[in-house]
Amino acid sequence: MFASHRYYRCMHPVTDPLPAFPATSAGRVTAAMVAARAGVSTATVSLVTNGKTTGRVSAENIAKVEDAVAELGYVVDGLGSSLAKGRSNIVILVAPDVSNPFFAKVIAGVREAIGDDYQLLLSVTDAGLTPSPADVRNLLSLRPAGLLVDAPSAQFLAELPSAGPMVLLDAAGVVSDAPSVNFDVARGAEMLADHLASLGHRTVAYLDSVTGTETFRVRKEAFCRGAAAHGIRVVADVATTIDMGASAQAFARAWPAWAQTGVSAVVCCTDTHAYGVLQEARVARIEVPGQLAVTGFDDLPFSATSNPGLTTVHLPAGELGRAAGRQLLLLLAGEQIPRPGLTLESTLVIRGSTAGSAAD
Amino acid sequence: MFASHRYYRCMHPVTDPLPAFPATSAGRVTAAMVAARAGVSTATVSLVTNGKTTGRVSAENIAKVEDAVAELGYVVDGLGSSLAKGRSNIVILVAPDVSNPFFAKVIAGVREAIGDDYQLLLSVTDAGLTPSPADVRNLLSLRPAGLLVDAPSAQFLAELPSAGPMVLLDAAGVVSDAPSVNFDVARGAEMLADHLASLGHRTVAYLDSVTGTETFRVRKEAFCRGAAAHGIRVVADVATTIDMGASAQAFARAWPAWAQTGVSAVVCCTDTHAYGVLQEARVARIEVPGQLAVTGFDDLPFSATSNPGLTTVHLPAGELGRAAGRQLLLLLAGEQIPRPGLTLESTLVIRGSTAGSAAD
DNA sequence: CTGAAAGCGCTTACAG
DNA sequence: CTGAAAGCGCTTACAG
Numbered sequence: 001m002f003a004s005h006r007y008y009r010c011m012h013p014v015t016d017p018l019p020a021f022p023a024t025s026a027g028r029v030t031a032a033m034v035a036a037r038a039g040v041s042t043a044t045v046s047l048v049t050n051g052k053t054t055g056r057v058s059a060e061n062i063a064k065v066e067d068a069v070a071e072l073g074y075v076v077d078g079l080g081s082s083l084a085k086g087r088s089n090i091v092i093l094v095a096p097d098v099s100n101p102f103f104a105k106v107i108a109g110v111r112e113a114i115g116d117d118y119q120l121l122l123s124v125t126d127a128g129l130t131p132s133p134a135d136v137r138n139l140l141s142l143r144p145a146g147l148l149v150d151a152p153s154a155q156f157l158a159e160l161p162s163a164g165p166m167v168l169l170d171a172a173g174v175v176s177d178a179p180s181v182n183f184d185v186a187r188g189a190e191m192l193a194d195h196l197a198s199l200g201h202r203t204v205a206y207l208d209s210v211t212g213t214e215t216f217r218v219r220k221e222a223f224c225r226g227a228a229a230h231g232i233r234v235v236a237d238v239a240t241t242i243d244m245g246a247s248a249q250a251f252a253r254a255w256p257a258w259a260q261t262g263v264s265a266v267v268c269c270t271d272t273h274a275y276g277v278l279q280e281a282r283v284a285r286i287e288v289p290g291q292l293a294v295t296g297f298d299d300l301p302f303s304a305t306s307n308p309g310l311t312t313v314h315l316p317a318g319e320l321g322r323a324a325g326r327q328l329l330l331l332l333a334g335e336q337i338p339r340p341g342l343t344l345e346s347t348l349v350i351r352g353s354t355a356g357s358a359a360d
Numbered sequence: 361m362f363a364s365h366r367y368y369r370c371m372h373p374v375t376d377p378l379p380a381f382p383a384t385s386a387g388r389v390t391a392a393m394v395a396a397r398a399g400v401s402t403a404t405v406s407l408v409t410n411g412k413t414t415g416r417v418s419a420e421n422i423a424k425v426e427d428a429v430a431e432l433g434y435v436v437d438g439l440g441s442s443l444a445k446g447r448s449n450i451v452i453l454v455a456p457d458v459s460n461p462f463f464a465k466v467i468a469g470v471r472e473a474i475g476d477d478y479q480l481l482l483s484v485t486d487a488g489l490t491p492s493p494a495d496v497r498n499l500l501s502l503r504p505a506g507l508l509v510d511a512p513s514a515q516f517l518a519e520l521p522s523a524g525p526m527v528l529l530d531a532a533g534v535v536s537d538a539p540s541v542n543f544d545v546a547r548g549a550e551m552l553a554d555h556l557a558s559l560g561h562r563t564v565a566y567l568d569s570v571t572g573t574e575t576f577r578v579r580k581e582a583f584c585r586g587a588a589a590h591g592i593r594v595v596a597d598v599a600t601t602i603d604m605g606a607s608a609q610a611f612a613r614a615w616p617a618w619a620q621t622g623v624s625a626v627v628c629c630t631d632t633h634a635y636g637v638l639q640e641a642r643v644a645r646i647e648v649p650g651q652l653a654v655t656g657f658d659d660l661p662f663s664a665t666s667n668p669g670l671t672t673v674h675l676p677a678g679e680l681g682r683a684a685g686r687q688l689l690l691l692l693a694g695e696q697i698p699r700p701g702l703t704l705e706s707t708l709v710i711r712g713s714t715a716g717s718a719a720d
Numbered sequence: 721c722t723g724a725a726a727g728c729g730c731t732t733a734c735a736g
Numbered sequence: 737c738t739g740a741a742a743g744c745g746c747t748t749a750c751a752g
């Protein structure tokens with residue numbers, strides 16, 4: 001029965017046929033109603049719906065309750081239950097860039113790992129921005145069972161109140177007692193530097209993210225170290241949100257100066273940034289990779305089809321989600337997590353955006 | 361104070377300096393503690409934290425409570441508050457394809473419209489799949505203030521229990537009493553048919569989504585009608601999830617038969633599907649648009665940089681989110697929503713994937 | 721094995 | 737303007 005008319009248009013304010021139940025409000029079925037119907041106490045109903053029956057509820061009463069639940073269509077109220085238990089079964093995933101194809105795989109991995117016992121909810125902000133401490137405080141007031149924090153900044157973690165069970169994702173470079181699952185982005189960055197060096201590049205620009213996220217700091221620092229080892233000069237004076245348009249604009253503004261400095265490649269901290277550069281390069285008739293090589297991090301699906309294909313550091317997103325989900329489950333079960341957490345291997349995928357490019 | 365050691369490693373099980381408060385549990389600050397500190401009742405604390413003070417709380421007591429709140433760092437508990445009020449301040453966005461760049465803009469629009477009074481949470485499932493009724497039942501047990509449902513299927517809405525305030529997004533073709541904000545996908549599909557006809561295509565394949573989502577049904581039917589009006593034959597025997605890989609595989613399997621039938625263009629129900637086709641076409645050395653024209657729906661950022669650029673129906677994502685958020689706000693305020701909802705214009709963006717293509 | 725009762729943290733009539 | 741009290745829907749010791 002879809003009682004939408006009660007909400008959207010009061011067509012029958014008088015003859016409204018509801019409610020069918022002696023409901024507390026809006027036809028909600030409560031444990032008390034189930035108990036009455038089954039002829040037991042609400043304590044017994046609770047025991048049954050929580051599967052805590054062994055040695056505590058008779059087979060007969062279990063059956064009675066289950067029947068009543070089915071007949072009335074009872075669903076345990078999340079608010080009441082969570083308040084009584086002290087925590088909800090919500091797992092909140094906090095991330096700066098939810099609407100990134102990369103994230104689909106992270107999410108799928110997390111869901112696979114945490115199963116149906118927990119509700120996964122995403123805390124969303126505007127693209128590329130971490131939620132504010134106030135946002136998080138509100139989230140925590142929902143008493144989530146656990147928190148999954150992707151690509152945190154040091155500041156964000158510092159401002160985070162004691163949050164209970166928490167696992168960090170893609171938190172390379174973060175100092176925290178919380179367990180974490182990371183990508184080996186430093187190694188990826190080094191491979192990028194090696195690759196560009198082998199192609200003969202001498203001056204390279206680095207396009208950074210604006211969020212202050214630790215993983216981006218590590219990517220950049222590792223690249224700069226790797227580049228220095230090869231005698232490559234790095235220009236790193238531009239950063240944008242994780243957004244093609246923003247990246248394209250920033251690149252357009254920076255290019256004249258970069259070109260003059262002899263920049264022959266731009267290393268982007270994400271594939272999304274790189275797409276913006278590719279787009280703007282096309283508009284500005286800058287030849288890729290002939291005139292300018294371009295690289296990213298992530299290896300999004302689009303990187304194989306872009307024009308040209310994007311050379312990038314492949315990061316195993318699904319495995320990140322699965323591993324983080326598994327760690328959270330351990331935490332929720334009260335187990336120790338081996339420190340200092342997992343690091344997943346990253347690999348370099350070479351495509352047309354650098355192939356055979358050269359420099360001055 | 362970051363009490364993570366209490367969760368992750370019990371380094372100081374004995375000398376633990378906490379708790380500083382006579383806390384109920386884990387240092388949680390309650391309204392009762394604030395009341396005690398301010399020398400007022402919890403009722404007064406509640407009135408102040410809810411901003412219901414006019415004519416009910418003296419300026420003096422307001423100040424006392426505010427001071428105590430600040431000193432103790434009190435945050436109203438979401439569970440207790442929601443239980444007492446009968447509903448939470450959570451707005452849940454249900455969508456089949458959260459990790460789509462398209463969605464970043466929808467989300468940004470919704471957030472812009474609903475402001476800070478409501479927490480926006482995304483219900484996530486695996487890419488391209490709508491949550492199951494069981495998932496939704498669990499979500500509803502959180503007593504969300506409102507529901508935003510993107511690209512619903514008829515079945516999903518039929519199984520949805522009376523959900524309270526709800527707004528449908530991209531729900532073209534859906535029969536429901538709930539207010540909705542839609543794209544004019546039918547018109548977009550017609551423009552696509554006109555465009556392909558003008559290029560001389562006579563036989564076209566349609567690559568559909570697998571979800572049974574109404575907006576996809578409308579896209580397909582409108583395209584078939586438009587094509588028929590031009591005497592174009594449509595082959596529509598393939599559907600996949602919204603996933604490049606799945607789409608690429610399906611296209612690879614279908615292509616031999618399609619080619620034999622004289623298919624010279626494939627119209628995809630989303631850009632993501634189209635990327636899969638572009639990718640597979642490249643692998644299989646099918647020339648686009650010479651041998652095969654490809655089109656999509658959405659106009660994702662990547663469609664401008666793909667190789668070739670993708671001809672697609674542009675759908676204004678940000679405006680969709682903003683309009684839906686505004687409608688939900690009206691609903692929450694108890695106001696009437698003008699039926700039958702908004703329809704946002706869609707436009708055809710012509711790029712290289714069809715430019716100058718022709719058929720037998 | 722079972723139920724009455726207290727409690728989770730808050731809000732809202734209600735009486736003053 | 738103020739506070740004591742009831743209640744939101746559930747779970748968990750507790751006594752039987």
